[in-house]
Amino acid sequence: MSITINDEEMSWNQGMTVRQMLDAMPGQLHMVVVRVNGKMVSRHDWDTATVPDGAKVEVVDIIAGG
Amino acid sequence: MGKILKELSYTPGQIDKGYNNRTLYVNVADNTIKEKPVGDKMKSTFTGGKGFDLWLLWNAVNSNTKWNSPENEICIAAGPLGGTPIYPGAGKSIAVTISPLTGIPIDSNVGGHFGPMLKYAGFDAIEVQGIAEKEVVIFIDGPNHKITIEEVEGLPEDAYSICEELTEKYSKEDPAKISIVCSGTAAKYSKMGILNFSYWDRVRKVIHLKQAGRGGVGTVFSHKNIKAIVATVDKMNIDLLNPADKEGLQAVGRAHSKEIRDLDPKQNEMAVLGTTHLVDIMNDYDLLPTNNYKFGAHPKYKKMDRDAYRTLFHKGFDGCWVGCSVACAHCVMDFELTSGPQKGQKLHVDGPEYETIAGCGSNCGIFDAEHVIEMNFYCDTYGVDTISVGTATAFLMECYENGLITKEHTGGMDLSFGNKESALELLHQMARGEGMGHILGQGIRYMKGHFEKEFGADRKFMEDIGMEAKGLEYSEYMTKESxxxxxxxxxxxxxxxxxxxxxxxxxxxxxxxxxxxxxxxxxxxxxxxxxxxxxxxxxxxxxxxxVPTDNKETAEPAKVIKHVQWYADFFQAVTGVPTxxxxxxxxxxxxxxxxxxxxxxxxxxxxxxxxxxxxxxxxxxxxxxxxxxxxxxxxxxxxxxxxxxxxxxxxxxxxxxxxxxxxxxxxxxxxxxxxxxxxxxxxxxxxxxxxxxxxxxxxxxxxxxx
Missing domain, CATH: 1.10.599.10 (Aldehyde Ferredoxin Oxidoreductase Protein, subunit A, domain 3)
Structure with a gap:
């Protein structure tokens, strides 16, 4: 039972929310965009949206724009 | 086409460490064509590109010069790194002039191949001064080392048509060897005219246009009676640049290109979606300008987000520079126009970027990906800036909704937020120099004065909601919380x-x-x-x-210091200057x-x-x-x-x-x-x-x- 975040494997728990997933990631994060299986998860939903087993997750540092 | 007014043969140049060490001066009033030397002081102080443009313009104008004064110039330059085929994003030109919207220098950064071709033809910059008596084309014939000023009659008015005709005339056998700078018909009547810079798509066999959009540089161009500036070259390659350190240049160029190819698919998919990926993000962070920057998000944003454009954009390589791995310029094939002089035609159109989506879409209360594509097409081919058009239309709509202007003033048009037919009609009016569209084209600062004087509109309220500063319309981000x-x-x-x-x-x-x-x-x-x-x-x-995968572990992630170092290496490899x-x-x-x-x-x-x-x-x-x-x-x-x-x-x-x-x-x-x-x-x-x-x-x- 695992997911991949930016191509790196991470263990997965039943009911894991996006927020819990981010908290478990190492290092200081500056990311603002999370995509689960290609779909962006609004930051307003990070506490409630769950990550399914086997999900392919992208956590992208957005410092650009402009 | 008409007669040759002036022809000058020049000594072929040789680029040395990024520079030709000369610029080109053209006066379309008295048909002067001459070279100007570039010395070490000019290079060490101004570097090139915008720096050269500003220095040339500084010496051409005085403190009383207005945008439409004969001595005002259009200056265009690539810069010492511009035109390097191996490096991503290294094909830009920078256009500078005294702006009709602001009265101060405007600089606009643009893709397309003109700046690099000017450089390979032998010049670090071109400055064009004067006002021609009749419409002219300036032709820089790199392979034959010749420059002409040619009087023209009967060329089309709109940008795509101008570029097609001039490509046929000057480079029929290989359209990849030409780049054209032109504006369009609305630039004549508005102060937000743009310059279109062309390049050829070898796969689709179509001309693409990129825009020097901000501040009305196309208005100045059109006022000078210049129909086009054309450059042709035989080839563009790294050897012709004579870099100080070819191996070093190749190493850093390959490293940056590879990183983009590896990481872009996992990050923002610029090569597939361009900057349209920003729509979702800006909406999520309450930063997507909506209804004249009143709000930063809207439930209908998905009608014009990254997935909407994913289905519309034509697949394939879309870089505006040779081999650029970002490849963010996209297009739509067989797009059917719903309005205007080309209504019903199915055309290849260049795809919108984020700024156009936000400006002509959400900021006007319109959430429709295809509407934005049509606005983008007509703005480009008419020669006006999608950002100024979008922001100024949004202002007009808020004035209308607050009763500052009424149908009596708009010729019967309903300008409520979300009215896409009216938004398009304003643009077509701008191209005809008629009605409220003509007033819109003068910019927000003008509209505030005009509405107060002619319609008795509340000036203070308009000062608060009119999103311009220095006379230039805002680009498309909400700033209230930053x-x-x-x-x-x-x-x-x-x-x-x-x-x-x-x-x-x-x-x-x-x-x-x-x-x-x-x-x-x-x-x-x-x-x-x-x-x-x-x-x-x-x-x-x-x-x-x-950005690099380990960027967040650096001391200042916002600077992306690994890339800053690569740029320093790039500059040093080309110029030999320790950087x-x-x-x-x-x-x-x-x-x-x-x-x-x-x-x-x-x-x-x-x-x-x-x-x-x-x-x-x-x-x-x-x-x-x-x-x-x-x-x-x-x-x-x-x-x-x-x-x-x-x-x-x-x-x-x-x-x-x-x-x-x-x-x-x-x-x-x-x-x-x-x-x-x-x-x-x-x-x-x-x-x-x-x-x-x-x-x-x-x-x-x-x-x-x-």
Whole structure:
């Protein structure tokens, strides 16, 4: 039972929310965009949206724009 | 086509370490064509690109010069790194002129192949002066080392048609060897005219256009009676550039290209979606301008988000420069137009970028991907700026909804937010020089005066909601919750365009800069670093739109220091000049301050010119306040120590405004101090001397204004 975040494997728990997933990631994060299986998860939903087993997750540092 | 007015043969050039060491001067009034030398002082002070443009223009105009004065010039340059095939984003040109919207220099960074071709043809920049008696084409024939000014009759009015006809005329056998600069019919009637720069798509066999969009450079071009500037070359390659360190250049170019190819698919998919990926993000962070910047998000945003454009964009490579791995320029094939002179036609059209989606879409209350594509097409082919058109239309719509203008003034058009038919009709009117569209084309600053004088509209309200500064319409980001970005726009040298400073995420989202001094430091480093791209003929997207996987572990992730070092290596490999991340900033600072001083020469460039409309700072109306009441009430209580309980929304709007306007002034003080400027926003004499821009006329000007 695992997911991949930016191509790196991470263990997965039943009911894991996006927020819990981010908290478990190492290092200081500056990311603002999370995509689960290609779909962006609004930051307003990070506490409630769950990550399914086997999900392919992208956590992208957005410092650009402009 | 008409007669040749002047023809000049020139000695073939040889690029040496990024420079031809000469520029080209053309006067279309008296048909002068001549070369000008580029010396070491010019290179070390101004670098190239925008720096060269500004220096040439400075010497051409005086403090009384207006946009339509004969001595005003159009200057276009690539820069010493522009035209390097191996490096992503290295095919840019920078166009500079005295803007019809602002009265000060405008610089506009554009893709397409003209700047590189001008360089391979033998010139580091072109400056065009004078007003031609009849319409002319300037042709720089690189392979035959010849320049002509040719009188033209019967060329089409619109950009795509002009480029097709001139490609056929000058480079029929290989359309990849030509690039054309032209405007379009609406540039004649508006002050927001653009220059289109062409390049050939070998796979689809179509012409693409990229735009020098901001500030009305196309209006000046059209007023000069120039139909097109054309350059042709035989080839463009790394050997012809004669870089100081070819192997070093190849190494850094390959490294940056590879990283983009590896990481872009996992990050923002620029090669598939371009900048359209920003729509979702901006909406999520309440930053997507909606209904004239009243709001920052809308439930219908998905009708024009990244997935909407994913289905519309044609698949295939879409780089605006040879081999650029970002490849963010996209297009739609067989797109059927629903309005205007080409209604019903199915055409290849270039795809919109984020700014156009937000400006002509959400900011006008319109959420329709195909509408934005049509607006984008007509703006390009008519030769007007999608950002100014979008922001000015949004202003007009809010004026209409508030009864400042009525159907009596609009010729019966309903200009409510969301009315896409009216938005398109305004654009078509602009191209015909008729009706409300013609007024729109004069820009927000003009409209405010016109509506007050002619219709008795409330000037104060229009000053609050009219999103222009220095006369230029805002580009498409909400700044209400980012003080640093309010300053980034307000203190931008040419007016509120995001290419000088974009600090919203750092400031609002990450809160990396809690103090005025930290914001001021960011408003020193970032504008100077971003300026450097314009000095060198580069695109900024490869710098921070795709970032290294370990970037977040660096001391200052926002600077993407690994890439900054690569740019230093790139510059050193081409020019042979020892370069570090620190010298990049000190190099840019010369030109940055020179441009501020240029504004001063033109009667602007002081603190009063850095004022911003209150809509960019906070909620103007009760409707805006109440739409984010939790946020604003919370700020009043926690940040400013004011209990909102029992106060009316009108009272709370006024209290918040007082605090926010004080903060903006505090930021200006801190930024001017950091930049070495007086409290009135003028670089000091000492600063000019320190930077080596202490030319006698500069010092004379500064001494009068200390």
């Amino acid at each position: 003080l640093a970005q309010q300053g980034g726009y307000g203190m931008a040298l040419k007016g509120p365009q995001h290419d000088e400073a974009w600090l919203i995420f750092l400031d609002m989202v990450h809160n990396f800069m809690p103090t005025f001094e930290q914001k001021a430091e960011a408003l020193h480093w970032f504008p100077n670093f971003r300026t450097w791209f314009a000095l060198n003929g580069l695109c900024k997207l490869p710098w921070n739109d795709i 570090t991340p620190e010298t990049i900033i000190s190099t840019s600072e010369k030109v940055y301050n020179f441009q501020r001083i240029f504004n001063l020469k033109m009667g602007h460039g002081k603190r009063v010119d850095d004022a911003v409309p209150y809509r960019s700072v906070g909620p103007v109306t009760v409707e805006e306040y109440e739409s984010r009441v939790e946020r604003y009430d919370g700020q009043l209580k926690e940040k400013h120590g004011v209990d909102p309980a029992g106060k009316s929304s009108e009272e709370k709007v006024a209290i918040l405004r007082k605090f926010r306007e004080e903060q903006y002034e505090g930021l200006i003080d801190a930024v001017y101090k950091r930049r070495g400027w007086t409290t009135d926003g003028v670089p000091t004499v000492e600063k000019a001397k320190e930077l080596g821009i202490d030319f006698p006329d500069v010092i004379e000007l500064l001494e009068k204004n200390q």
